[in-house]
């Protein structure tokens with residue numbers, strides 16, 4: 001059987017959504033030959049049994065059952081690699097993603113040399129629905145950080161709803177990080193050349209049934225993906241130096257954080273804030289002496305530089321503290337939460353300070 005389109009649906013405890021999703025997809029794709037591949041990670045709510053039942057009944061529905069839970073990204077990759085069609089889509093099982101976009105996205109591939117179509121929650125015309133303030137903040141931090149590792153200007157690099165050429169996925173499959181929740185970012189960050197993409201505005205709905213699987217550890221996995229993509233490539237010497245200075249900053253940070261949090265019993269969010277600003281000051285002077293010694297700021301410029309460094313890093317620090325606090329509130333140990341926050345801050349510091357503090361021209 002030839003299929004034009006494969007829809008990969010990762011599932012973890014989605015029993016209340018699956019039949020409805022299949023019916024909706026069938027209605028949306030009347031003119032198209034399609035298959036669905038569910039990839040289930042040992043659900044305990046009856047999803048497994050339901051998938052077996054449906055795939056026995058319908059030839060164009062199949063299910064990959066994985067016995068130990070291995071995570072969303074790897075589930076999507078496994079499903080996509082099993083595709084029999086030239087084009088493959090990934091979407092949530094929970095009906096948050098408008099299946100009506102599938103034919104529109106597919107049509108984009110017939111007219112252009114497109115690699116990938118992304119249903120974006122942030123493109124013009126999109127709607128976020130009942131997205132909580134916490135989720136919106138997380139998404140914005142994630143989007144901002146994602147720009148560090150991808151070469152194209154996507155409005156929603158963390159979307160879970162996209163469609164791409166199966167060939168493109170197969171070409172990239174060896175280079176994918178494959179862990180965590182953010183497979184779209186992984187795909188874009190793993191491509192040597194910028195992928196040719198279009199964005200389609202998505203009206204994001206609320207989850208139909210069941211619960212979101214997003215939790216604190218997923219934020220940590222996201223940091224892992226960023227590290228992998230940033231440090232897995234050839235790194236400019238300046239960035240290596242900046243990271244070494246950053247490492248000393250992490251030491252300073254943890255020393256100050258532990259002093260305040262453990263010994264003085266200061267509230268975590270304040271301990272983290274004080275630790276961040278102390279590390280920032282020591283990083284500035286070390287970077288000025290080593291990382292940017294060819295652009296070393298002196299005299300009046302040293303003070304102005306410090307002020308701009310504080311300013312640009314304050315933006316990073318706000319994100320650092322917000323991120324660390326989110327992790328901390330998700331019951332992640334304070335050392336891990338603090339370190340992850342410090343890491344995010346360091347990467348942002350590098351990008352922003354090279355733009356504003358040690359600008360090219362003038363100061364050399």
Ligand SMILES: Nc1nc2c(ncn2[C@@H]2O[C@H](COP(=O)(O)OP(=O)(O)O)[C@@H](O)[C@H]2O)c(=O)[nH]1
Nearest residue numbers: 010011012039040041071072075092093212213
């Ligand atoms: N196979 C598999 N699917 C998962 C896993 N985690 C989440 N999912 C599925 O991935 C999709 C997105 O997860 P969801 O909880 O809706 O995330 P949210 O939309 O960010 O709240 C849903 O269809 C989930 O059932 C996992 O570890 N394995």
Ligand SMILES: [Mg+2]
Nearest residue numbers: 092094096207
């Ligand atoms: Mg969802």
